[in-house]
Amino acid sequence: MYGVWTPEQVRAAEEPVLARTPEGALMRRAARGVAQVALAELERRTGGIAGRRVVVLAGAGNNGGDGLWAGYELRRRGVAVTAVLLSPDKAHPAGLAALGRQKGRVVTAVEHGVSAVDRADLVLDAIVGTGARGGLRPGAATLAAAAATARVPVLAVDTPSGVDPLTGVAADEAVRAARTVTFGARKPVHVLAAPRCGPVTLVDIGLGPELPPAPITVLEDADVAARWPVPGPFDDKYTQGVVGIAAGSRTYPGAAVLASGAAALATSGMVRYAGSAADEVRAAWPEIVATDTVGEAGRVQAWVVGPGLGTDDAGAQTLADVLDAGLPVLADADAVTLLGQHAELRERARETPVLVTPHAGEFGRIAELTDDRVDSARRAAADLGLTVLLKGNATIVAAPDGRVLVHPAGSAWLATAGSGDVLSGVAGALLAAGLDPWWAGGCAALVHARAAEIGAGAQEGPGSPVPASHVQRALPAAIRQVREAR
Ligand SMILES: NC(=O)C1=CN([C@@H]2O[C@H](COP(=O)(O)OP(=O)(O)OC[C@H]3O[C@@H](n4cnc5c(N)ncnc54)[C@H](O)[C@@H]3O)[C@@H](O)[C@H]2O)[C@@H](O)CC1
Numbered sequence: 281m282y283g284v285w286t287p288e289q290v291r292a293a294e295e296p297v298l299a300r301t302p303e304g305a306l307m308r309r310a311a312r313g314v315a316q317v318a319l320a321e322l323e324r325r326t327g328g329i330a331g332r333r334v335v336v337l338a339g340a341g342n343n344g345g346d347g348l349w350a351g352y353e354l355r356r357r358g359v360a361v362t363a364v365l366l367s368p369d370k371a372h373p374a375g376l377a378a379l380g381r382q383k384g385r386v387v388t389a390v391e392h393g394v395s396a397v398d399r400a401d402l403v404l405d406a407i408v409g410t411g412a413r414g415g416l417r418p419g420a421a422t423l424a425a426a427a428a429t430a431r432v433p434v435l436a437v438d439t440p441s442g443v444d445p446l447t448g449v450a451a452d453e454a455v456r457a458a459r460t461v462t463f464g465a466r467k468p469v470h471v472l473a474a475p476r477c478g479p480v481t482l483v484d485i486g487l488g489p490e491l492p493p494a495p496i497t498v499l500e501d502a503d504v505a506a507r508w509p510v511p512g513p514f515d516d517k518y519t520q521g522v523v524g525i526a527a528g529s530r531t532y533p534g535a536a537v538l539a540s541g542a543a544a545l546a547t548s549g550m551v552r553y554a555g556s557a558a559d560e561v562r563a564a565w566p567e568i569v570a571t572d573t574v575g576e577a578g579r580v581q582a583w584v585v586g587p588g589l590g591t592d593d594a595g596a597q598t599l600a601d602v603l604d605a606g607l608p609v610l611a612d613a614d615a616v617t618l619l620g621q622h623a624e625l626r627e628r629a630r631e632t633p634v635l636v637t638p639h640a641g642e643f644g645r646i647a648e649l650t651d652d653r654v655d656s657a658r659r660a661a662a663d664l665g666l667t668v669l670l671k672g673n674a675t676i677v678a679a680p681d682g683r684v685l686v687h688p689a690g691s692a693w694l695a696t697a698g699s700g701d702v703l704s705g706v707a708g709a710l711l712a713a714g715l716d717p718w719w720a721g722g723c724a725a726l727v728h729a730r731a732a733e734i735g736a737g738a739q740e741g742p743g744s745p746v747p748a749s750h751v752q753r754a755l756p757a758a759i760r761q762v763r764e765a766r
Pocket residue numbers: 294298306307310311339340341342343344346370407408409410411412413414415416417420437438439463485
């Protein structure tokens with residue numbers, strides 16, 4: 281697992297380090313890191329370094345300073361460097377002077393910048409970093425667009441400009457980077473807008489001891505592998521935790537089949553199904569014990585409730601029954617809507633460990649969703665007294681005690697109908713196995729996204745669409761791949 285820190289926390293951690301290091305040393309270290317990655321990228325893409333063309337888009341602040349110093353390092357290796365100064369009178373003086381000493385070319389007119397970008401092998405985006413406010417100004421936007429149009433790869437310095445470093449929200453004209461080099465600590469943008477950043481390289485500038493506990497955690501395969509439930513020699517089908525699935529309806533039997541099948545594939549042990557899609561579930565999954573109602577289901581250690589359930593009185597009654605069982609509950613889809621509609625159900629949900637898994641629309645029914653998705657999820661979890669998993673390309677899991685994790689999906693193939701039902705089955709099975717809701721949500725999100733990648737064939741090539749039933753089918757391969765990281 282690794283941590284992510286807010287721009288404000290990184291700035292605060294920089295202060296004492298800046299104070300005890302010689303002036304400019306930190307920036308030089310950052311710039312050398314950028315240059316190293318830029319050189320590797322030039323070599324990989326063009327087969328060489330000397331004479332290759334790099335354009336540095338340099339803004340007014342320290343991010344621009346990093347870029348100019350990186351340009352200096354690249355000049356020393358024989359790269360043809362052109363710096364485009366976006367605020368010529370505010371360009372970082374030492375960086376600009378260093379680039380000048382190495383005979384780097386400097387332009388200030390946007391149109392000259394655009395023609396340099398058109399002919400470049402690589403563009404360094406040093407327009408703005410953590411000091412960014414709002415979208416890009418017109419000149420910067422024109423240059424970012426020129427790089428995109430000319431299909432010149434962009435290496436983002438610290439953060440892709442035009443994307444909010446804290447929320448990951450991108451302005452229309454924001455930079456789309458092929459890679460990013462960041463300094464001291466990863467920032468939220470790197471996991472909330474991962475597709476805009478490309479692979480992120482972290483350069484150590486000695487902030488480690490100054491950073492507070494990370495406000496955001498990102499799980500890796502080994503973390504999930506260490507917690508994924510596997511049977512031991514003395515286990516039987518009951519000891520591993522039985523999950524009950526209260527989902528599906530006459531109109532939506534498919535949700536029941538997707539959720540309960542996913543639960544059966546996620547852990548060993550046993551799955552019970554309760555609801556009006558019992559015949560369909562039995563037909564698809566003969567190993568699942570299916571009954572018509574929650575009352576008849578027999579003992580379970582956790583419930584999944586909501587996918588395809590319906591939001592009528594019968595649905596509300598099912599949710600109430602499940603919440604009253606005093607067991608961990610995964611509430612998805614219609615159960616989220618019902619929680620939004622009924623204050624008394626929200627009160628009951630406080631009394632038992634609940635993992636609620638809304639997409640953005642459903643989230644809006646239980647809490648306010650702002651551009652700051654992490655903050656919204658954290659507040660909702662604290663206010664409602666339950667763990668919130670907010671779905672999206674970056675999935676956020678926030679516990680009422682303040683723990684937050686983000687899982688950036690490696691692809692967008694999960695954007696397909698029914699994939700959420702699969703997630704609910706996986707996470708519910710993990711709750712039944714005894715994981716706390718935060719861990720269950722985080723582990724399920726990682727394996728679910730991996731299953732989509734595998735199902736889509738995206739690990740071997742560009743991939744193809746994957747329906748939810750194939751995401752479900754790829755769960756065993758995803759679990760095996762993750763467990764190999766042990
Ligand atoms: N202090 C240091 O020595 C270090 C600083 N670092 C770099 O410094 C950056 C932060 O520097 P700053 O605090 O100077 O801030 P930035 O350079 O990120 O941005 C602030 C400057 O950009 C301008 N600006 C803000 N929003 C803009 C927009 N939307 N469009 C165009 N221009 C805009 C502002 O007028 C201001 O001059 C980090 O991202 C990192 O790259 C790293 O080099 C590590 C060491």
